[in-house]
Amino acid sequence: METFNKQVVLVTGCSSGGIGNALAHSFAARNCLVAATARSISSMADLDDNHDVYFLQELDVLSDQSVREVVSNIIGKFGRIDVVVNNAGVQCIGPLAEIPLSSVEHTFNTNVYGSMRLIQAVVPHMVSRKKGKIVNIGSVTALAPGPWSGVYTASKAALHALTDALRLELKPFGIDVINIVPGSVKSNIGNTAVASYNKMPEWKIYKKYEAAIKERAYFSQGPKAIASEEFANKTVAAIMKEDPPSWFSLGQYSTIMAIMYHMPIFVKDFLYRKVMMKS
Template identity: 85%
Template sequence: METFHKQVVLITGCSSGGIGNALARAFAARDCLVVATARSISSMADLNGADDVYFLQELDVLSDNSVGEVVSNVIDKFGRIDVVVNNAGVQCVGPLAEIPLSSVEHAFNTNVYGAMRLIQAVVPHMASRKKGKIVNIGSVSVLGPGPWAGVYTASKSALHALTDTLRLELKPLGIDVISVVPGSVRSNIGNSAIASYTKMPEWKLYKKYEGAIRERAYFSQGPKATASKEFANKTVAAILKEQPPPWFSFGQYSTIMAIMYHLPIFIKDFILKKAMKC
């Protein structure tokens, strides 16, 4: 297998049906060698059978040892890592006043510290080559935080802020940092959100909002949500540019949310309260 000319791309959160899985396919279609990772290889079974394109690895972004081992394995096998995509993430739906702090911690551990763990593991390698790209997957919800998904939005807000700082700090080392901000993209995130939501306690102060809170888990998965393949193709094309954009946003609601960001707060609150039935 000739891999010298191929860019080596490491992606987290590549389980079937997710954005990471679609990104893996899009990078592979552009002649990249894709290191697809997830907490279990079985969750990426649909990527099996293409050994010349995908290198499947188990990776738990919550574990220093797991992250370090995968980074070492990839460098040993291919000699380099050209692009890292921090896509692994979890939803967390519920009212902030009652959501268990353990759930808050898990969301931040995955969405924020998980990304930083991989970044710190791979930056020394990229810096030694004076070359590399780090891509962090954020969310348009950051542009207009609304009810019932405050934990998820806060964790993505933190990731956005870290990405902005990393872009400036890593540029002198030859590393590009790109913030990818999906709108509503069709994926399995709604099912995952509901699966975790079933473990939440019964709300006391917000019992009458139970239906609205559950609906929030599926809000990004409406009939007009952007197809994951379309999102992935557009995103990968932007990332692989010689001079990639520092910010790339695509998908349903991406334009509307960009406008929302600049609206007066009372207008923004009115729109979000109505949309989220608060």
């Protein structure tokens, strides 16, 4: 396989129907060699028909050993990793006062520590080459946190902060760090959020808000959500620039959330209570 003129891209969370899967397709369309990863290879079946483009690997971002093995496998096959996209993540819906701490821990372990595991595994390789790009997938919800998704939002806010610090720390080594901040993008995240929500205990204090809480799981999947293919194509175009942006946001609500970030707190609170706290 000729790899000299092709970028080698590692993408996490590439299960069919998700943003990572769309990103993998888009990188491949730009003549990249894509190391597509997910917890099971069978979940990436739509990528399996072109072995000259896709290198499928099982990856559990919760496992240090799994992360190290996958990074080693990719470098062993292609000789390098040019771009890493930390996309793997989980939703977590529920009121903070009642949500099980085990769910909080799992969300942070996946969305924050999972990204850090891969970053720490790949940075020594990129430093040795004095080049590379690390891309972290955040969320516009971190700009204006609202009710019922506090755990997920907090995990993404933490990832935003880590990304900003990492960009400064890795710049002297020729490594670009890019924060991708999706708004509402059509994907399977609504279904996975509901599946996760259905495993939650019955709310006691917040029983009367149950319908509003469950509705939050689908909030990002409204009729105006951007298609995952459009999101992926524009995002990959930004990532592949010689001098990529430090921050790239796209999708429904990306503008309004940026505006809400600068609003007085009492205005934000009023809007959220009106829209998302119906009992």
